[in-house]
Amino acid sequence: MPTIRRLPEALVNRIAAGEVVERPSAALKELVENAIDAGASNIAVSLIDGGLTRIEVSDDGCGMAPEAMELALERHATSKLPDTLIGEAQAIERVATLGFRGEALPSIASVSRFTLESRPHGAEQGWRRVVDHGALVEEGPAALPPGTRARIEQVFAKVPARRKFLRTPRSEYGACLDVVRRLAMARPDIGFTLDHAERRALALQPDDSLPDRVAQIVARELKSNGVLLDMQRGDMTLTGIAGLPTYNRGVADHQYLFVNGRPVKDRLLVGAVRGAYSDMLARDRHAVLALFLDLPSEDVDVNVHPAKTEVRFRDAQAVRGFIVSGLRQALATGDRRSAQTPDAGAMGKWQQEPLASKSEALGQQRRDEPSPALRSIFDGRDWSAASPNVRDNSQSWHRQETDVMALPQGRAEEAEPVSAEQDFPLGVARGQVANTYIVAEANDGLVLVDQHAAHERLVLERLKAAGAGEAVARSQALLMPDVVELDEPACDRLEQAIDKLDSLGLSIERFGPGAMLVRSLPHALAGGDPHKLLQDIADDLAKHGEALWLEEKLDLVLGTMACHGSVRAGRTLRVDEMNALLREMERTPRSGQCNHGRPTWVKLSMDDVEKLFGRH
Structure with missing residues (x-):
């Protein structure tokens, strides 16, 4: 021995x-x-x-x-x-x-x-x-x-x-x-x-405010592209800063999660964040945020691993629900906001034409001869004709068929002054560029709106308000129940999520150690493969602890419906239609981002416009 x-x-x-x-x-x-x-x-x-x-x-x-x-x-x-805890069974808790x-x-x-x-x-x-x-x-x-x-x-x-x-x-x-x-x-x-x-x-430096400290560490633009959280439910509090859906990343390494001041990497919290942004971000994009969850120490176990980066919650579902609802409520305060400034790379393409020296100019062309750049834009224009794309009181919009029309098309309305009394955050429509982008004038700058992306979000919110989500998830019974064979741990995870899956229209039950019986599928996924569906959900449960994949799949169906029912790029809109779209955006939750997390509008301040023309 x-x-x-x-x-x-x-x-x-x-x-x-x-x-x-x-x-x-x-x-x-x-x-x-x-x-x-x-x-x-x-x-x-x-x-x-x-x-x-x-x-x-x-x-x-x-x-x-x-x-x-x-x-x-x-x-x-x-x-x-402390000495008072030494020897007690609950000391670590x-x-x-x-x-x-x-x-x-x-x-x-x-x-x-x-x-x-x-x-x-x-x-x-x-x-x-x-x-x-x-x-x-x-x-x-x-x-x-x-x-x-x-x-x-x-x-x-x-x-x-x-x-x-x-x-x-x-x-x-x-x-x-x-x-x-x-x-x-x-x-x-x-x-x-x-x-x-x-x-x-x-x-x-010490004694920073939380938003300032987070912005210094993550990205300075997060402060202007995020919303603050300060919420409480019972003994739990949630604080921090959450980036707008339009301010996202391709990887999840800018999600900072804390429990009672301790940095953690917890799949339940990651899953809650993903669930909160589920219908506002594409699957391959990730939110940028810093969340601080505080709750009584006896309600969380930090002694899971010596590294102390993993935790276990006594009531995991309550924690997840609090984070999802808290994040959505906070984002609702900024849900009509979009990216605060246009993309820097795009703005960098606005460049003044370099001025040649006097000798170079004389050597290249006569003083009274237009430059090649100007000729390329204006040659072929009939200057004796009325200016194109200008609307009078008796005629509709017109276009002049000339070579210059190869450039992006635009339509402009006779300008009306924007008064402070109107107080329209997205301004008043002034025209349409390339039949895709609405140009509006606000009190503090110019607003560009992607008409398709904006209307797609509006249609999705209408569908949800009308109960389309419940219709998509409505259960459709199979003529013959389908037996899906999986490994035993996957079946265990699915069995624990039966009630949640049933609420989404997927009715399953255990059918032996390594199999699940599928009795019905969500109406929108009735033609799908039950085996692949259950395998994907089991994998999602293993990774996040929640059946997020099925919810995202149903959101995708709603998103597809919204996409097909929305104004397409390339469609000509009347000015009253443009203004109606702007006003609805101002009233609709989450209208600042499309269903894939891209901005539906950007604003160019008057200071930026003046800088483009060298007036600053």
Whole structure:
């Protein structure tokens, strides 16, 4: 019989480090969290080679006495649980700090050369302890201001099997930067700096407002292209900033989610965000936001994994419903807004024609001869005829058949002054360009509207208001129930979602360990393949914990109906029709973006117009 032995402490720490210190960014996260828990007002991070050569974190927190530093480097020793909780079964459930397991520092010290220096406020001097891959090699006084300084060097130097799996310095730096950004976003009251290879990559002052801090970290334009959240339901609160659907990205790496101030990567929260934006974004586009969910600590389990990035909720459905409804309610305050400014790349194409020097001009053409550019535009124009595209009181719109009509077509209305009393956010229609874009004049600028995209959103909202969504999801029974064979875990997930799927028109039941019986399909998907439908839903449940795929599929059906029922690009509209469209957009929720998350209108301020003509 093999002998059972206790493992040496150094080996235990090295094993634990495999989960806690997966890469340099994970070690950095633990050090910054310790600084935050210590009550720091300013935290400075310094990296060399993306953390592969050195990581240093300094703070001005409470500091530690020498005996506390010795305990901090012992396994499962922590100051994060108050004396009143030690020994209670619910101690971890009631923890309010970022750290609490007492594993991080000994794990880090077991796989690197770790230097810990600290000085409590009021102490005459600090203290230093140096641990080299689990062995104490130096201890003594240290000169430093009140607070703590921790340094990690030679990470995994004596664990070559782990060292060779680390990525390039650039990749590791990117991961470290993301860690600092997320923690800095969670605590706008704390100042953060990040230096990499003698270059300051991040500098955030303490006591920022939440919108300012998020905008500095994510993107400055988010502040003007987002809506603020501040909502409460029972003991739960939801704050943060959510980007408009028109302000989206192709990847989901700009979604920052926090639970009780802790950065998390939770599939339920990701699924809730996706569900909230489901009918406002294309499937391959992702919202940009920072959400902060706070709820009683006993209602969330943060002790799921040593990295503490995963959580479990006691009432997951209540949390999801709160986030979806909260996000939709917040977006409703800005749902008629579109992108705040035209795309910078598009605006960059507005360029003045370069002026040639006098000698070049004389050499190329006579002074009284029009330039080639002007000839290409105006040659063939009958200037004795009345100006085309001008409407008088007795005639409808006309076009003059000349070569110039190869250019994008436009129709203009005799201008009426825009008064403040009218107060039309989208202005008054002045004409139509290329039979696709409506040009309107507002009090503060020019508005361009994509008539098809705008009307498509209006039709979709009408369909929803008329109950078309329920009609699309109405159940249609199969003549013969279909048996779909799947693996047992997939069947388990589908079985747990039976009630939700039934509300969407998909009626299923368990048919043995590895099969599901399909009795009815949603009316709009009646001709589909039940096996592929269930497989896709099972995959979606595994990824997000919710059957979002089926909801999106039904939304797509509604979107297709809206698309076919809307004004097409290329259709000529009367001015009264254009104005009617603008007024309905001002009344309709989510009219600022089409069903795919693209803007339905953009505004060019008068300042921008004047800049185009060099008047500024």
